[in-house]
Amino acid sequence: SQQGEEDPQALSIQEGENATMNCSYKTSINNLQWYRQNSGRGLVHLILIRSNEREKHSGRLRVTLDTSKKSSSLLITASRAADTASYFCATDGGSKLTFGKGITLSVRP
Amino acid sequence: DTGVSQDPRHKITKRGQNVTFRCDPISEHNRLYWYRQTLGQGPEFLTYFQNEAQLEKSRLLSDRFSAERPKGSFSTLEIQRTEQGDSAMYLCASSHPTTQYNEQFFGPGTRLTVL
Numbered sequence: 205s206q207q208g209e210e211d212p213q214a215l216s217i218q219e220g221e222n223a224t225m226n227c228s229y230k231t232s233i234n235n236l237q238w239y240r241q242n243s244g245r246g247l248v249h250l251i252l253i254r255s256n257e258r259e260k261h262s263g264r265l266r267v268t269l270d271t272s273k274k275s276s277s278l279l280i281t282a283s284r285a286a287d288t289a290s291y292f293c294a295t296d297g298g299s300k301l302t303f304g305k306g307i308t309l310s311v312r313p
Numbered sequence: 314d315t316g317v318s319q320d321p322r323h324k325i326t327k328r329g330q331n332v333t334f335r336c337d338p339i340s341e342h343n344r345l346y347w348y349r350q351t352l353g354q355g356p357e358f359l360t361y362f363q364n365e366a367q368l369e370k371s372r373l374l375s376d377r378f379s380a381e382r383p384k385g386s387f388s389t390l391e392i393q394r395t396e397q398g399d400s401a402m403y404l405c406a407s408s409h410p411t412t413q414y415n416e417q418f419f420g421p422g423t424r425l426t427v428l
Binding site: 237245246247292294296299302304 | 369
């Protein structure tokens, strides 16, 4: 079963715009991670936020975590066509990762 | 290339046949994970090893599935008597205990098609 639920399921934006993706989960976590997957490829780790952190930045990425609401958001600023991919949130309960269904992001040039 | 590698990248088989996939983790990563991903879904956990010990198995891993990591390095995932419902991408990942907070590094996956 999948714990994370991403929202929206699909997002289409113009290059240069910001993209915001949301994730909700159900149980307690050690940390929450975001991954990117290009079509037919493996997953690439983007950013990890620990359960005691509220916000984290990495380059054009900004992730927030609200453990009281069991939700996280990923913001990609100044999007590029190369950001077109599927994005997954994954919760880490201590060993395995539990993924959501993913968000398909399309960035139009 | 020192990333996680998987072999083969694609496998087409007929229903009822057995298939075996291989995963080579990043050197010195002692944890190795198998996930399955079907179209339009996120990866689902199958099993994981710490060194050669298989520590957790998902209920998704029916008795037709078996995974091994005999020397604590590479791992194999075997599916016996394949069914059409086994068609999916099989992903392997590895992590190191000192990797901050269980960051997992994924291989490119093996895409299985059962006809």
